[in-house]
Structure formats: structure tokens, C-alpha cells
Amino acid sequence: MNGLDIGWWGVPIAIIGGAIRVSTPFIFVSLGECLTERSGRINLGLEGTLVFGAMAGYAVAFHTGSPWAGVAAAALAGMMFGLLHGWLCSLPKVNDIAVGIALMLFGTGIAFFFGKPYIQPVAPDLPAIPLGWWTDIPQLEAALRVNVLFVVGAILAFAMAWMFKATRIGLIVRVVGDSTDAARAMGLDPNWVRLWSTAAGGALAGIGGAYLSLYYPGSWNEGISSGQGLMAVALVIFARWNPINCLWAALLFGGAGALGPALQSVGVSEGYYLFFAAPYVLTLGLLVATSSPTQAISGAPGELSITK
Amino acid sequence: MRRSEAVALPLLALIAGLAAFGVFLLLLGKSPIDFYGYVYQAGFGSAFSWENTLSRAAPLLLAALCVAIPARLGLVVIGGEGAIVLGGVAAGVTGASFPGLGLGGIALMAVAGALTGALWIGAVGWMRVRRGVNETISSLLMAYIAIALMNHFVESVFRDPASLNKPSTAPLEEAYRLADMPGMAVHWGLGIGLVACIVSYIVMERTTWGFAARIVGGNVRAAQIQGLPTGRLILGFTALAGSFAGLAGMVEVSAVHGSANGSLAAGYGYTGILIAFLARHNALAIIPVAVLLAGFEASSGLVQRRLDLPDATMLVLQGLVFVAILVSETLVGRFRLFKPETWVRA
16 A cells, blocks of 8 residues: 555545445345245344354365355355245244244354354455456555455346246246245245245355355454344345345445445544444434335235235 | 143243253263253352352343333334443443432433333334334344444443443442342342333233233234224333333443443343243243243353353354244144143043
């Protein structure tokens, strides 16, 4: 950083770079939650899945030396959590919101339990693509070092939107999410569809966790996730269950999350902790602004318990 | 008989959860018998361990009420942790700002803590009523905001310059520390928690307000058709629930820490969720369940040292018990034993 003194210009640049860096886990978790909710079920436990994915990914990457093996392990672990959630919810009279809370606590607990020995060692990082090769400003170049997973997540958002719109699987998920009775009449098994939608959603959340521990911040510790999994759930509501909107919303949230560190980098330290609250305040503000007490939210899957 | 099912099923779930944790320990090559032996020894084995357990039960009783009361109105509020930490900060700052009032100072701190908690969780109820915002998500988001606010207050606005290693508000004077209850080394926080549980039980089960609240929890539309003020009921009872959580923060500051600092975010709010679910949101049932879980927390240090387990051990145990209690919901009404009317055919 000895080249140019770009002063306050550093703030927007750091926010853009931060938005890309910070948004990636939001993208994966919100796409996973979007898929699960489109099938008519809510998984509040993705916070626990995210943390466990971060731990499992880091541990496997450390032992195998391959960060991609870590990502695969995190996805597998996330899928197991999704299957557990889906199975518990398929039991009669079991409430999906309560199961989510239980698995949020269980996932975090078991991640801390097995993650203790991995706080010290250093695992290999995921590679980044230097998209900022054309610029001389080191801050901008650093901001544009984009991780492969961000690109994968962005493509996935469009792929999922296409899946919902134009494929058989997408239609099945939507039918099950909008009306259990209609799905049964079509000969579909709603529980089975929801089970695998939740499993796939869990796998995506696990990948989001692996990004946290293997790229940014890039180490495993017990404070690795601070509610990203939960914010992603709220973000899906704000994005009106549309995968592409999830991508934009994730970038917005990433920018809000990058505000504190960005201001700190130019020497603003007053109210440092308050900037940490920015993404939560933003989430809450958006929920308040876009919800309605009298009518169901437009675009909501008909069978979703939180909007019924 | 229905009532005995309401006791038997959670008990069965608790035992199943503890057994599942035993299997988990066996898989790790640890002895579950040693584990539960140490839990008994350190949590319930002697007068000293009982005193330790009961002291820890105080904030848990209040935190569980913050979940159980809204649950009777059909609301799943899980962000009690936020009201606890902000209630603690409010109580700590109030106590340090108004010295020399004796018992009146303690009362002032309690009011400050309860009022802060009531506003915080009441806001969750308000967002639900006025904007239709899901209370589970909003309350948990508010908990993260509360912890950020607490850090801000404790580390800059209200920081005592003398607190170097651990940023805290100014220390409370000796008269503002909650004393022990007569005859035992357990602070008055336990008494406050027990009274809160009993009062909540009476309000929820024996008053018109509680009855109206339970109707709202059973069927909002039916409640509206009956002309019940559902909005005001939700606001009032979420505020009441929050005031108990805020009081928990005040108890921790006044009885345990002596000033407000980061230790307030100890996870009582989250343990409270499990306690409320195990107690099936019954305020009186919260008392034994909270004492039991407080015993587990009291023993965690000893258990971890003796069996060489990480600090998250109790979180895993709580998670398994939580899953077991939810699975048990599916068994409600399945056992003929609890339905005398079906005995004849058997």
C-alpha cells in the first residue's frame, strides 16, 4: 500500500471489494434456503449448518491439503444436516421452525466440539481470480481479487432461476411448495420432495461455510459466523424467493457487512462496534419495510409456515 | 391422564436425549457413566454444588420465561439473549449513575433492566403486529444488534477508564450487589426468578388476560372474531416476557459481575429456549427444568477437565435433548396408556 494515497476513495473501493468477498456465503446460504422454501419448508437451522460446514471444510482441507476436498466435505456435511432436518419435519406434528432452532444450536455445538483442535493449524486457502490486473491502484486490485466460489455462486443463481422456470424438477418443487394437496393429486410425494430440497439447501449452506473458513476470513474459530446463516433466511424473504434477486440482495448485504472494516481502514474507529450491527439493522429494516400485516407477501410459496 | 402424558413425554424425551448423548460419548471412547457421575457430583452431589446450581438457575428461569410466555400466544421468540445483555447494561449504568440509595438503588436497577428488556422484546411484538414481521427471525436479529450495542456501550460510551483488561461499566457499590438469601449461599436472583415463574403461571393460567392470550395462541382468527384485542395482547405479553429477560441481565450484573461487561452474553438466552420447550411453555414446569439444566452447566467445568472434553460438550448435549423433545411431539396422543377412554377395548 505504498503507492497512491487515495484517501476517502478507499471507502467505496473497499466496500465493493468487501461486498464481493463478504457476499459469497450469503449467496450460497440464501440460494439453499430459497430452494428449501420454494418446496414449502423453512430451515432456520442453516446458521448451524454454515458453522459446521466451515469447521468440516477446514478440517478436511487441513488433513488432505486440498481446499476443494474441504468444500466437498462441507457440502456433504451440510447435506446430512439437511436430511436430518427434512426427516424430522416429515414426522407428523413436528414444527419446522422449532426443528430449525434445535439444529441451529446442535450444529454450532457440534462444530465447536469437533473444531477445537483446528483453531491453531493453518489449512490451504481457496484460489482467487485476479480480475484487477488492469489497474495500478493496489486497493482496487485487491478489491477485484474474486474467489472462484463467488463466480460459481453467481452462475448458480441464474441456473436455479432457470431451473424453477423451465425444468421439470423446478416445477415439481414449486408445486409442492404452493400446495401439498395439488402435489398429492399429481402423484408427487411432498415429504420426499421437501426432504431432498432441504438436503440440497443444506449442502449449499455447507459450501457457504467452507468459503468462510477457507477464503474469507480464511481461518476456523468459534466466532466465524455471526448470524450470516440467519440473515440469509431473512434475505430470501426480501428477495421474494427469486434466486437472481438473492444474488443482488447478497451483494447488498455484503456491502453493509464491509462498511465497518472499510471505514476502519481509513482511520474511522468511532462507533466501530455499531458498524458491525449494520447488516442486522439493514436486514431488520428491509423486513419491516417489505412485510405487510394484512396480506400475504407476494411470491411466497403457499405452504410456507412463516408467511401463512 | 392427559396431564400425565404432558409430564411423561418430555421426561421420556429428556432421557432419550441423555441416552443419545451417552452413545455419542461411547463413540468417542469416553464413559457415559463417568460423565453423568461427574454431573451429579458437581451439580447436585453436595450442599455446595446445589448452591452453585441454584445460583446459575436464576437467570435461566427468567430467560426461559422470555420464550415460554410469547409461546402461549403462538409466537416463537428466541432472541431473549438480546434483552438480557441490554437489560444488564441498563441496570449497570443506572446503578453506577445513582449511588447511595440503598435498597432503592437495587429497585431502580431492576426497573431499568426490566424496562429495557420490555422495550426490546416488545419491539419484536410491535413489528409482528404492525408489520407482520416473523418474530423468530426479527428477535434473533435483534439479539445480534443488542450484542453489538452492548459492546459499543461497554467499550466506549459507558466504559470505566479503570477497566483495562476487561472493558466494563463503572463498578457497582457494595450496597447495590444482590445479597444471598437467608440460610444459603445463593443470591436473591433465585428468589426473583421463582417469583417471576409463579406470577407468570398465575397470569397465564388463572387470569382473563392469560386466557385471552391462550386463545390468541390457539387460533388468532377465532380470537379476533371474539373481539379480543389481539394486537394489544401480543404487545403486552411480549413486553412482559422481555422484562423478565432484562431482569435476568440485572441479576447477573448485580449479583455476579458487579458491573456490565461482555460476560453478559453467556448464552443464557439460548439455554432458555431449550428449557421453555422442555417445560412445554408451562411457567411452573420451568422451575425443575431450569434447575436441572443449571446443574449441567454448573458441572461442565469439572466434567471437561476430568474427561478431557471441549467446552462445547454441553452445547452438544443440549442440542441432542432439543431434537429429542421435538421428536416426542409426534408421539402426543399415540399412547393408549394416556387415553383411559380407549382402555375398555384393550
